[in-house]
Amino acid sequence: MSNFRENFPCLPRLRGGRAPVRQLCSGRPLFVLNSLDADVSVIDPATWREIKRIRTGKEPHHLYMTPDEKSIIVANALADSLTFIDPRTAEIQKEVRGVLDPYHLRFSPDMKWLVTAGNRLNHVDLYRWDGVDLRLAKRLPTGKTPSHLWIDSRSSIAYSTMQDSDELVAIDLAKQEIKWRIKTGPLPADVFGTADDKLVLVGLTGSDSVEVFDVSGPTPKSIKRIRTGAGAHAFRGAGDRKHVYLSNRVANTISKIDLGTLTVVDSYPAPGGPDCMELLAGGRYLLTTSRWSKKLTVIDTEKREVVRQVPVGKSPHGVWTLDHAPRQ
Known part of the structure; x- marks a missing residue:
């Protein structure tokens, strides 16, 4: 695995010849x-086959690529x-122990803060990061069951949803x-902030x-609900x-939302309980983990159809790759 490109050269087309993969x-x-297997599937993008499993700790739920793209955590x-x-x-680069109940995680864009949500223990932890080690700065008691996190572009505010008390919480990092x-x-569930930091979107998994x-002023305001589909979850x-x-x-769908008009402008089939997503470089192919069918699903957003499903482990959750489109 020391030379991935040499061992797994790129093919000109997806296996089966259904779509180009030059990107x-x-x-x-x-x-x-794979949350229920406590491991990570490594997939070769040339053949679309799993070629390795990486063991993790018990009950992993999310993974995240650091802003400098040197590590997946x-x-x-x-x-x-x-x-x-x-x-x-x-x-594996290293394992860091003593991080209490990390369910979800997010690095600040300036790489000075790592924030973790303790879903089971009802707290959010703020860690300082010096490029090598983590140091707990503050453990904040929150509402019931902190779920997903987002940090604004200025690395000043962390947002966390509270799954069981139905709240959005803003945390001043400084x-x-x-x-x-x-x-x-x-x-x-998931939370997403617009590039100008003025709006925050929250997926309401208990609804559609x-x-x-609007978080641009001193007091946040709920300004709209966008109907997408049952179990609205991840961004x-x-x-x-x-x-x-x-x-x-x-x-079992994925909605495309226009952030200017705050309306759904497109929709794609996504069988098997779609969860987390990754968008490949070039923006055409959208990947989503299918939680209930143990697969990674590949969607062609131009044709609006599923072009591939790759078998992975039990309850697949997050998906990431270096070959991604910009994250905003």
């Missing part, structure tokens, strides 16, 4: 987190640990304190909608700073 010709791997909730993986070689909290619709909050920016994708886990 994947770096040969760098795809990573899919797996949050192992029941193991109280983080696993760092090299996104180029698919080798002051290390909760700035405000506001009620949301049922079962808020995304709730939009992935479309790479153009104008649109965002939203997975509807129950409806």
Whole structure:
């Protein structure tokens, strides 16, 4: 695995000849987190086959690529640990223990803060990062079941949804304190902020909608609900700073939302309970983990159809690769 490109050269077309993959010709791997297997599937983008499994700690739920793209971090909730993986070689870099109940995680864009959500223990932890080691700066008690995190472009505010108390919480990173909290619709999950930091979108998994909050002033305001589909859950920016994708886990669809008009402008089939997503370089192919069918699903957004499903492990959750479109 030390030379991924040499061992797994790129093919001119997807296996079966259904769609071109010139955008994947770096040969760098795809990573899919299998929550119930406690491991990560490594997929060769030339053949679309799993070629390796990486063991993690107990009950991993999310993975995240650092803003400098040097590491993919797996949050192992029941193991109280983080696993760092090299996104180029698919080798483990290190394991960090003593991180209490990391369910979701997010690095600030300036790489000075790592924030983790303790879903089981009802806290959000703020860690300082010096480029090598983590140091706990503050543990903040929150509402019930902190779920997903987002950090604004200025690395000043962290947002966390509260899954079981139906809230959105804003945390001032410099002051290390909760700035405000506001009620949301049922079962808020993923959270996504617009590039100008003025709006925050929340997927309401307990409904069929995304709730939009104006956070530009001193007091947040709920300004709109966008109907997408049952089980509105996870976001992935479309790479153009104008649109965002939203997975509807129950409806088995993915919605494309216009961030200017706050309306759904397109929809794609996504069987098997779509969850987290990745958008490949070039913006045409959207990847989503299919939680209930143990597969990674590849969607051609131009043809609006599924072009491939790759078998992975049990309850696949996150998916990341270096060969991605911009994340906004």
